[in-house]
Amino acid sequence: MLDIKFIRENKDIVQAGAKKKHIDVDVEKLISLDDERLKVLKEVEDLRSEVNTASNNISRHQDPALKAQLIKEMTLVKEDIKAKEEKLKETISEWQKIMLKIPNIPSVDTPEGDDENGNKVVRTWGEKPTFDFTPKEHYEIGKNLGIIDTETAGQVSGSRYSYLKGDLVLMQFALIQMCLEIVTNEEILNHIVKNAGISIAPSKFLPVIPPVFIRPLVQVKMARYMTPEEHYLFPNDDLMLIGSAEHTLGSMHMSKIFEENELPIRYAGYSTAFRREAGAAGKDTNGILRQHQFDKLEMEVFSLPENSMQEQNFLVAIQEHVMQTLKLPYQVVAVCTGDMGFPNTRQFDIETWMPGQNKYRETHSSDYTGGFQSRRLNTRVRRSDGKIEPVHMNDATVVAIGRTLIAIIENFQQADGSIKIPEALRSYMGGKEFIK
């Protein structure tokens, strides 16, 4: 949510920002509703003040006739208040509907574009591997090795589910273990910051295993409930499954005021993510690229506004460090206005080379939301001068299991159908060199 004062003062910027994101909102209408809201609010408050004054007099005066007179008058005023309050409620409800639809404004360095074709490659890393055979796609290799079984999962649970088995399971936990070591090791983080030339004080991430269920109301506050059809809903329990650990990490500090010196707060949350993939029918139906259920390690950072953009650069640098450690070729992409998330002001994706598909595919995302989510969540910071303002929030993938496994399988595939295990993972897999 944006600050209504900011919207009033910058209505053209807000309207233009929404347009760039292809979101249809009427800022003018919001402002006229806000005029109405403020006017009625003032009227209600004036009437309440009148009642309070009279009530004080009733308790102080002894004269029963005067008391009776005042009570009679106040009964009438009360009816007035009730009517005005009703109107205020209606106005606020209309006002809120529009407020929730106004997206965050894209940063000035966000490329403009209608869809993913407008995204800009910022940099690339790594050499694409060359093969003296035709590289296969992950699901074929995985099926042959008996480590990915989507057929059984299809019968048991439906499409877009899978059984991961054997060494691939060990590799999942090796990846998680490796990444947790990176984000909880201050020396490594320091090294990453230095290499990336970022001016920020790195501190360890606190590992968290968050709940996978969330209240829809909280999801609204996270600005992640724009499309209900993309979520698994449990109306009997008024709960829904999270689509990312971000949803229950970012909402950990609702209605909390941090002290300035407590920030930044950095979390690394491991959870399963659930996605209905509505509207993706027929897309990426083979294998484990687009699953209803996958595990993921996700970063969430609460920071001071002046540091938050550097904070995003830091998170992207961590993502790159992970991919470089695994020796997977990737490109960093600045996501354009038409493709970025609703609460984001700036978004980068990392796309990793998938030789079987002969394409770069998204494996990581980094969302900088500024004060947009925190304003809804009411998560704030008290500055050293006593002023209180929304904290800034960033979230970003460390490693998303399905897609990273695919990248490893396809990049490290061998002519005999086996997979060479990246060196960085071997110590977590009993020193094993190949999955065969």
Add this chain to the structure above:
RNA sequence: GGAGGCGUCGCAUAGUGGUUUAGUGCACCUGUCUUGAAAACAGGAGUAUCGCAAGGUACCGUGAGUUCGAAUCUCACCGCCUCCGCCA
């Protein structure tokens, strides 16, 4: 799932219908004293919103209700604690 208790300005507490503009202690900030600190003493200080200001209004888990007036009474919901049951 059953029974009981509890949710008050960072923490701990007082407050059971009207001098409550929510009191007190700890912590916090400022000052006096001190070489400096501590202690002592004096003062300050919740959040949001409207207003140039004076000041107004809302907020005692959330929402509704009773009343001229609600932290206080009623109802619903949420959360926490204790005991019992069940269970990985």
